[in-house]
Amino acid sequence: MTNLKTLLAKVTKEENIKTDIQVWQGALGKDYKPDILVFPESAEEIAKIIKIANQNKIPVYPLGSGLNFKQGVAPFKGGILLSTSKLRKIVEYRPGNMSIEVESGLTLEELAQFLSKDNLFFPIQMDNSKCTLGGLVARNGYGKNKYMYRTTRNYVMGVEFVSPEGEIVQVGGRTVKNVSSLDISQLLTGSWGALGIITKITLRVKPIPEAKVTLELKVDNINNLCNITNAIFNEKLSLASLTFYEKEKQYILQLDLEGFKDTIELQMKNLQEKYKFRFSELLKEKSNFTHKISLTLDKYLEGIIGLAKIAEDEQIPVIFQGNITSGIIEIEIAKENEALLKKIALIVQELGGTLISQGQVIIQPDRGKGYLNILKIIKNTVDPKNILVPQSLALKE
Amino acid sequence: MLDKKIIKELTQIVGKENVLNTEITLATYSYDASPFFSKPGAVVFPSSTEEVVKVVKVANKYGIPLTPRGAGTCLSGGAITSDEGIMISLTRFNRILEVNPVDKVAVVEPGVTNLQVQLAARPYGLMFAPDPGSQNVATIGGNIAENAGGMRGVKYGCTKEHLLGLEVVLPSGDVIRTGSVHSEITTGIDLTYLFCGSEGTLGIITKAWLVLSDLNETVQTMTTTFSSIEDAGDCVAEIIAKGVVPTAMEIMDNTVIKAVDDYLNLGFPRDAQALLLLEIDGFPKDVEVQVATILDAFKNNNALSYKIAQNEQERQELWIARRSVNGALGRLKPSNIVHDIVVPRDLLATMLKRSAEIAKKYGVINGQVAHAGDGNIHPTLYYDHRIPQEVEGVEKACDEIIKETIALGGSISGEHGIGLEKLKYVPLAFTQSSLNYMKKIKESFDLANKFNPGKLLP
Numbered sequence: 001m002t003n004l005k006t007l008l009a010k011v012t013k014e015e016n017i018k019t020d021i022q023v024w025q026g027a028l029g030k031d032y033k034p035d036i037l038v039f040p041e042s043a044e045e046i047a048k049i050i051k052i053a054n055q056n057k058i059p060v061y062p063l064g065s066g067l068n069f070k071q072g073v074a075p076f077k078g079g080i081l082l083s084t085s086k087l088r089k090i091v092e093y094r095p096g097n098m099s100i101e102v103e104s105g106l107t108l109e110e111l112a113q114f115l116s117k118d119n120l121f122f123p124i125q126m127d128n129s130k131c132t133l134g135g136l137v138a139r140n141g142y143g144k145n146k147y148m149y150r151t152t153r154n155y156v157m158g159v160e161f162v163s164p165e166g167e168i169v170q171v172g173g174r175t176v177k178n179v180s181s182l183d184i185s186q187l188l189t190g191s192w193g194a195l196g197i198i199t200k201i202t203l204r205v206k207p208i209p210e211a212k213v214t215l216e217l218k219v220d221n222i223n224n225l226c227n228i229t230n231a232i233f234n235e236k237l238s239l240a241s242l243t244f245y246e247k248e249k250q251y252i253l254q255l256d257l258e259g260f261k262d263t264i265e266l267q268m269k270n271l272q273e274k275y276k277f278r279f280s281e282l283l284k285e286k287s288n289f290t291h292k293i294s295l296t297l298d299k300y301l302e303g304i305i306g307l308a309k310i311a312e313d314e315q316i317p318v319i320f321q322g323n324i325t326s327g328i329i330e331i332e333i334a335k336e337n338e339a340l341l342k343k344i345a346l347i348v349q350e351l352g353g354t355l356i357s358q359g360q361v362i363i364q365p366d367r368g369k370g371y372l373n374i375l376k377i378i379k380n381t382v383d384p385k386n387i388l389v390p391q392s393l394a395l396k397e
Numbered sequence: 398m399l400d401k402k403i404i405k406e407l408t409q410i411v412g413k414e415n416v417l418n419t420e421i422t423l424a425t426y427s428y429d430a431s432p433f434f435s436k437p438g439a440v441v442f443p444s445s446t447e448e449v450v451k452v453v454k455v456a457n458k459y460g461i462p463l464t465p466r467g468a469g470t471c472l473s474g475g476a477i478t479s480d481e482g483i484m485i486s487l488t489r490f491n492r493i494l495e496v497n498p499v500d501k502v503a504v505v506e507p508g509v510t511n512l513q514v515q516l517a518a519r520p521y522g523l524m525f526a527p528d529p530g531s532q533n534v535a536t537i538g539g540n541i542a543e544n545a546g547g548m549r550g551v552k553y554g555c556t557k558e559h560l561l562g563l564e565v566v567l568p569s570g571d572v573i574r575t576g577s578v579h580s581e582i583t584t585g586i587d588l589t590y591l592f593c594g595s596e597g598t599l600g601i602i603t604k605a606w607l608v609l610s611d612l613n614e615t616v617q618t619m620t621t622t623f624s625s626i627e628d629a630g631d632c633v634a635e636i637i638a639k640g641v642v643p644t645a646m647e648i649m650d651n652t653v654i655k656a657v658d659d660y661l662n663l664g665f666p667r668d669a670q671a672l673l674l675l676e677i678d679g680f681p682k683d684v685e686v687q688v689a690t691i692l693d694a695f696k697n698n699n700a701l702s703y704k705i706a707q708n709e710q711e712r713q714e715l716w717i718a719r720r721s722v723n724g725a726l727g728r729l730k731p732s733n734i735v736h737d738i739v740v741p742r743d744l745l746a747t748m749l750k751r752s753a754e755i756a757k758k759y760g761v762i763n764g765q766v767a768h769a770g771d772g773n774i775h776p777t778l779y780y781d782h783r784i785p786q787e788v789e790g791v792e793k794a795c796d797e798i799i800k801e802t803i804a805l806g807g808s809i810s811g812e813h814g815i816g817l818e819k820l821k822y823v824p825l826a827f828t829q830s831s832l833n834y835m836k837k838i839k840e841s842f843d844l845a846n847k848f849n850p851g852k853l854l855p
Contacts, residue, residue: 071584072584094741094743095638096634096637096638096741096742096743097741097742097744097772098637098742119640139584140581140587142580146580150558151581153590154554154558163830163834167830167834169828169830169831169834170827170828170831171831171834171835173806173807173808174741174806175739175740175741175771175772175773175807175808175811176550176554176739176771176772177550177555177739177768177771177773177808177811177812178808178811179543179544179555179594179811179812179813179814179815180808180809180810180815180819180823180826180827181815181823181826181827181835181853181854182591182594182595182598182599182835182838182839182853182854183544183557183590183591183593183594183595184591184834184835186557186590186591186593187586187588187590187591187838189590190586190587191586192584194586195586196834206640207638207639207640208640209640210640233499236611236680238680259683260680260682260683260686260687261686262682262683262685262686263680263682263683266682292582294579294580294581294582295579296497296499296500296502296578297499297500298497298499298500326580327579327580328582352579353579354577354579354581354582354583356582356583361583364583365574365577366574367573367574367575368571368572368573368574369571370567370569370571370572370573371573371574371575371588373571374569374571374588374842375586375588377841377842378841380841381840381841382834382837382838382841393584394584394585394586395586
């Protein structure tokens with residue numbers, strides 16, 4: 001340990017190296033036990049740290065806000081936890097190009113604040129805006145408004161990262177169109193830190209929409225929820241999201257519209273008159289449920305009806321919530337029950353979706369036997385000593 | 398030509414009528430839409446994933462290079478073979494498997510043309526947003542392999558932004574399925590977007606899940622002219638900054654304006670330095686608001702005069718100038734080379750001017766059109782290939798235009814890809830460590846370097 005600390009102290013300030021890991025266990029939990037925590041101040045420092053790690057075969061785990069760390073990394077013992085929180089500069093801001101290059105430790109909140117002075121915004125918005133942009137890119141995050149704005153990768157124009165062997169690599173650029181050789185920035189996006197440590201990102205940004213409005217409607221049963229959803233999908237709307245949650249045996253359907261003021265007013269009026277939607281005052285605080293299901297939109301309502309029927313047949317209370325426009329259903333089952341889970345899994349499988357129960361993947365699409373193999377070959381080729389996130393869950397069955 | 402034994406094995410896979418190996422037939426597959434030329438050892442036409450896998454395995458067995466090809470409209474030489482390799486033409490592999498209007502997704506085989514997807518989507522009020530100039534014949538497989546763009550790119554992005562998943566035959570012969578139509582909620586790495594734009598060097602695309610977009614009924618088209626490039630550039634910048642997102646925003650420079658006017662007698666002001674063509678689509682109210690903003694921007698930036706199409710016929714009249722550019726300029730000289738550089742949008746006018754100056758320095762005609770909203774410029778250099786001085790002048794001008802693009806923080810290709818044509822410029826655009834990383838990714842898929850070798854990466 002002392003030895004590792006001495007080695008790292010050669011490439012970054014001593015105050016940037018911490019060995020009192022317990023202070024950090026609150027964030028990650030006791031299953032994650034790095035030897036050392038380091039807060040490098042530049043890509044150059046990270047490159048040097050990675051070279052030291054390669055020479056000494058020490059695993060390195062990049063850390064952003066830590067909010068989603070466990071989703072990408074299995075528990076481990078030993079190694080270097082490398083925080084990007086000292087990388088938070090705005091590198092190049094070009095409002096005339098609608099682009100901004102930032103260091104990876106900058107948070108969504110900080111970016112939003114910076115851009116708002118020019119009436120611009122970064123469209124991917126998460127429930128917790130303390131997440132870092134590096135983390136968001138590394139997992140290709142998306143928010144409630146995915147239907148309108150899709151996922152992070154749609155806004156990534158360029159990336160700088162430190163390779164698992166300690167080279168600083170720049171890929172992509174700052175232009176909206178770019179087909180100059182292999183698009184490695186798209187490979188790094190969503191690679192969960194296993195193929196490189198992202199240090200800078202060039203993002204596309206947009207003007208803040210003129211108008212945003214949230215409407216809601218109370219419906220008393222699942223069938224009505226489905227009928228109204230169907231009708232809404234047939235309306236021409238500037239729809240950013242359509243979500244629902246359960247409240248006192250009823251369902252609250254919530255709808256976000258975004259766009260030009262005149263259009264939004266017109267659409268809002270129509271929804272108010274035709275369906276009795278009204279302004280939504282309170283946004284519900286989101287809680288995570290035990291089971292998460294993702295379906296295509298054309299199978300979504302079939303999924304909800306099927307799940308509701310199982311709950312009724314088994315006489316087990318099940319609470320539903322969901323983001324309809326993202327195709328996501330979340331359910332909370334009062335009593336865990338093996339037989340019930342099997343029935344749910346069967347429905348999800350028939351509908352071609354993905355099911356996660358208590359953090360475990362139960363059903364997911366078949367990618368072919370060669371898929372994991374090619375990912376592992378890529379990993380071995382860019383990281384022959386398996387230094388970077390050796391326990392990456394992105395490279396597991 | 399390939400050994401008879403190999404031809405026999407290929408014939409057993411796809412049938413005799415789907416293998417070409419005579420001198421004359423091979424000659425017709427020796428070129429794409431670029432100036433490059435190379436005769437394949439054989440051309441095979443598989444029509445299923447299984448057949449593609451079998452062809453890949455035969456090629457592997459004999460160590461023969463492979464090049465996938467759609468309609469062969471590639472502008473950078475990506476669709477011709479190397480070293481008498483096997484060309485896999487995917488044009489028979491051309492069914493539209495599904496149009497799903499709820500998720501707005503089309504599932505298609507690689508040989509389907511872009512136009513066929515447009516036609517299949519239209520009855521549902523949908524479209525496939527990428528609209529490369531070659532869309533009537535270019536295939537979806539090619540669109541994806543090249544990450545094709547088009548005029549609508551300014552609003553909708555390129556092919557990459559309209560892709561959810563792929564089925565791919567890897568150089569190993571394994572068949573993988575990337576991406577998903579439903580939201581990703583597990584922890585995985587999605588290779589879809591690495592394949593997009595990989596120019597056939599990582600695998601052969603055998604199926605694609607495409608994103609469809611709403612087809613807007615309300616469309617408004619207008620043109621205006623400027624007496625300076627700077628005014629046109631400022632006007633474009635103002636329009637973008639105000640949150641207007643046109644479906645198309647095309648600039649033509651003075652060389653092009655004059656050539657088109659000579660060709661079609663449209664009565665353009667011949668001293669105008671830039672012509673701007675704009676199209677807006679969307680909800681009726683959105684179009685109204687945006688047109689008002691655009692007209693303000695015209696006024697604020699000294700636009701000379703403008704026209705707004707009042708009906709479809711007038712709209713087509715406004716578009717004809719843009720669509721006739723190649724024909725009009727082609728009358729000036731027998732040969733041309735077209736680039737597709739991209740600069741940050743705030744430097745569009747700067748680059749248009751510098752590119753014009755560079756061509757002038759070498760005495761070369763340079764007609765420039767630009768997808769202004771993307772910063773994507775097509776300098777088109779016209780010359781006579783029979784006159785060595787002109788050829789040399791064009792080469793020098795191209796090199797300098799590319800270098801200037803990189804100096805301004807731009808990209809060497811926005812639409813056409815690297816292929817063979819821009820290989821020499823790739824080392825100028827990337828550092829050695831970036832190139833090393835790219836090469837490692839290529840090696841991961843294709844260590845033997847048999848999939849479209851010699852393209853994309855120097």
